[in-house]
Amino acid sequence: MEKITKKAVISLYQDTRKPNAEGLCPIRIQVYYGRQRYFPTNIRLSEEDFKNSYKTSKPKGERLRELKVELQAIESKANEVVDEIKVFTFEKFEKLLYATRSSLTNIIDHYQTYIAELDKNDQTGTSSSYSCSINSIREYFNSARINPIEVITFDMITPELLNKYENWMIAMDNSRTTVGIYLRALRKIFNQAIDEGIIDKEIYPFKKYKIPTGKNTKKAIEAPDLKKLFNADTKGNIFQEKAKAFWFFSYQCNGMNIRDISELKFKDLHGTYFSFLRHKTIRTTKEDPKPIIVPITDYVKWVIEKYGNKKGKPNDYVFPIFSPGMDAKERHRVNQNFVRFINQHMKKLAKNNGMDIKGTMEARHSFTTQVTRKQGMEFAQEALGHTTLATTQNYWAGFQSETKKEMADMLMNFEEPKTKGKQQERIRQR
Template sequence: MAYNISIYHETRRKKENDKFSVKIRVYNKQGNIKKVRFFTTDIDLTIEEFDAIWINPENKKLRGSNKEIELKLKAIEKRANDEAKSMSVFNFSTFESKLFRKSSDKNNVKYHFNLVIDKKNKDDKIGTAESYKYTLNSLGDFSKNKKKRSIDKLSFSEITVDWLKEYEKYMISKSKSYTTVGIYTRTLRVVFNNAIENNDIVADIYPFGKNKYKIPRTKKVKKALSSIQLKVLFNSKVSNEKEEEAKDFWFFSYACNGMNLKDMALLEYSDIQNNKFTYYRAKTFDKSAEKIKITIYLTDFTKSILKKYGNKNKKGLVFNIVSHKEDSETQYKKIKNFNRYINDHIKRIAKANDLPSDCSFYWARHSFATNSIRKGASMEFVSEALNHSDLNVTKNYFAGFEDEAKEEFANSLLDF
């Protein structure tokens, strides 16, 4: 055992009540590194009281408050040892969070969701933290309205296969898609796995997997404009400067291999060198050990967008979407708002030109992938351009050939 836990009386510093703090002393040794940390118990005792209650309690028959303090210290010491034993690898940070939580938190769904949310926020994964919040709110809505159970008290042991099936049915009845149900239940599964990994719950109650609850899987239809539609959108007349800006940023993404809006917002002038620019994709940067830079070669069109919307001093961030001085949460909100701004105006242009009414900024990425393949690019080439880790992810981007192409192919089958 690399750690040792004991009750410790801090007699070096007397408090205003003329007593000394009683603490938990934790000694941990990992390899050649030895560390000692102290954690408060919120109990203060004089030297005489500590000696009578803890050092030599057998010499006296403890009664009243002294007996209560002894039992409390024994309970604290036992809990500290139990929490340390439950950790596969001991570390002070995890030990502290386990020690000072409520005993009911081990099996509490909201508590474990909040652990993930807090960590994602600390790691500047604001969007991911938001997705966990959405899932928690959805589970809370179902638990409150259908199970008459507050999310604050919902435990993992209550979430059975039948519970999840009823949740799925409830979501569909509220006009939510199976895609949404899949996203939320996969997020819940991650939280379940975290709780099991931390030894806070037993694996026996895990409701997912073979012969248990099956998370619904749907083939997500990626939306893309055809080459004809792209030409219509590119040549469309705009009604105002806002529509012009929305269209310019949409086609900048398209012309830059479907570049994500966050990556555009964080693009720096120092990234632009010799008729090209390079960047790391923010969405996948922390998900892989190998960091791969994406290279985008500039064209007359993309150069014109950089000149039109780029900062005039040509230093720092290229576009005025976010600022380096802002924290991650502020940047996240600004990028989200700018994305909404582009979508609002792209939809107006699309409607005015008889294009799909649900056309959005993200269609630029799908359109790049689909039209690259239609023009003869290999799936491997497009996968690399999109910075996908798996070729199957790229295949999902392929929207399929237009009906005209399919009809032409069918008619050619007997043309020997």
């Protein structure tokens, strides 16, 4: 195994493989750090000039001496970049080497670079969140200006400014949750710039300024209302019927997110169960991904048969929500539209039956409530796909206090649960 040097070694190298019409060959920056990589300069020289200037300790003639100084300046800049990087990578070196000083300190440019990286990794939802964050920050800076600014430097973001931005956001009728989402993105950009040695940690504003957090109150639907909603008559409205089917599919399938339902493929079906990796966390847990196992009940089977594709190859989607060939942005857009479809028609169905439902997340929250009460926190952790029990505990902590009280009261209920009617019969009657 090749040994990694403690520090990247810089030198200049002439690539003589493809000289131009004048016989001049490009000069490249050679970087050795366990392996070699080459980075271009804008200089081309004859082999003789490169040998008699850069490779000679005392070049003869003013032209060659000036040429040596120019080449040494390039080498010196490359070494300065190496010294600025705390943990060396070729990617960081390339970014710092070619970036202008204004680009290095311009937060807008850092956002755009990171957004491009997220798009490249098909993290479209996160990319959209970062785009909203920087657009909001730019809007704040330009709210009192006639001519919009295109440069926002790191040192302009102070604790005082962040407090003003927060107040401005609230005054613009944004929630504290939204403010928190946008500023956590900004904090990430700051942390990256510090890690890359671009800015000094002394200007980090989040030591004094604390990002607000929303109440994050999670609403779960109790069993009597779940039964009422499940049996609700859609009166022939095919849109409400479809929305209800996917809402309860999510509920029964471990509170499965709609995006994961959209991504489900025939290769994930295994007879009596199906398995999937959560789209939301697949990148953060890619070293040890643990699939979530979901039993295929009669109801799950009914939804697949009624609304799924009839036939498919292993890599084909089970449900006709996504189409082959869609890129990441298109899949994100289509999924968001499908979520809105379910939310819109479930709200109408619930309202018609004297209930209030906000959207698809209540299916997940309702599943969490029921399974935690009946099976315990560890079972809920596995079913929800949380990597740690602490995540499940934090998730449960967001539920209403009366729900927790009811759970505590159940501990004193020593009666055997009454047998309820079979759901399977209702499914067969559909």
